[in-house]
Amino acid sequence: MIKSKRLQKICNYIEKENNIIDIGCDHAYVSIEMKKKGLKKVLATDIHPNALEIAQKNILESKLEIDTQLSDGLKEIDMTNYDTIIISGMGESTIEHILKEKEKLKNIKKLIIQSNNELPKLREYIETIGFFIEDETIVFEANHFYTIMLCKKGNKKLTKQELEFGIYKKENLEYYKYQKEKFRNLSQKVPNSKKETFLKKIQSLDNYLKERKQDY
Numbered sequence: 001m002i003k004s005k006r007l008q009k010i011c012n013y014i015e016k017e018n019n020i021i022d023i024g025c026d027h028a029y030v031s032i033e034m035k036k037k038g039l040k041k042v043l044a045t046d047i048h049p050n051a052l053e054i055a056q057k058n059i060l061e062s063k064l065e066i067d068t069q070l071s072d073g074l075k076e077i078d079m080t081n082y083d084t085i086i087i088s089g090m091g092e093s094t095i096e097h098i099l100k101e102k103e104k105l106k107n108i109k110k111l112i113i114q115s116n117n118e119l120p121k122l123r124e125y126i127e128t129i130g131f132f133i134e135d136e137t138i139v140f141e142a143n144h145f146y147t148i149m150l151c152k153k154g155n156k157k158l159t160k161q162e163l164e165f166g167i168y169k170k171e172n173l174e175y176y177k178y179q180k181e182k183f184r185n186l187s188q189k190v191p192n193s194k195k196e197t198f199l200k201k202i203q204s205l206d207n208y209l210k211e212r213k214q215d216y
């Protein structure tokens with residue numbers, strides 16, 4: 001069992017039939033966990049030789065058969081045998097940089113993505129590359145909320161509010177409260193000319209939750 005709740009939620013979106021590329025694997029915990037689950041093909045990659053060395057050491061200790069490759073995103077990867085990509089623990093701009101190799105995504109059916117920032121921008125971007133967000137899970141760990149997105153091939157679109165606040169789930173109440181508080185704090189910090197932006201966000205979040213009869 002993987003120790004991190006965040007990584008466990010990522011693993012929960014992967015099925016035994018998937019053949020995965022774990023991009024930016026670092027320690028390779030997800031790759032190792034998934035090979036233990038019985039996946040046939042697992043490729044652990046990273047852009048930094050030091051990170052890949054740690055991955056290789058952990059893989060060796062696990063005695064599991066997991067391929068590794070040094071690569072900036074998908075650039076060096078032969079995509080032939082894979083249908084699922086995991087990208088987690090990175091910022092939005094790096095994730096966008098990795099996904100912009102559209103040719104490489106031809107055979108990919110599923111993306112599991114966890115960005116450390118700019119979720120609305122990332123949601124919009126995902127919809128421009130032929131994928132849609134089917135589900136999201138929020139996990140609270142080490143004083144942070146992390147959103148893990150399950151994306152599939154297709155053209156379904158999220159609503160404007162879903163792009164901004166995520167796919168609604170009753171159990172995310174604490175996250176919505178945190179978002180509201182964050183917008184409130186920002187509205188108090190920014191110059192008067194920018195206050196309106198955050199007050200509008202609060203209003204929009206209030207409406208989003210009211211429409212779903214969520215009291216918060």
Ligand SMILES: C[S@@+](CC[C@H](N)C(=O)[O-])C[C@H]1O[C@@H](n2cnc3c(N)ncnc32)[C@H](O)[C@@H]1O
Pocket residue numbers: 023024025026027045046047048051071072073074087088089090094098
């Ligand atoms: C914070 S770690 C996250 C590790 C793991 N995926 C997780 O979620 O815990 C980010 C990793 O992404 C790697 N990375 C950053 N940019 C990358 C890129 N363009 N291609 C591949 N790996 C990248 C870094 O070297 C680092 O090991």
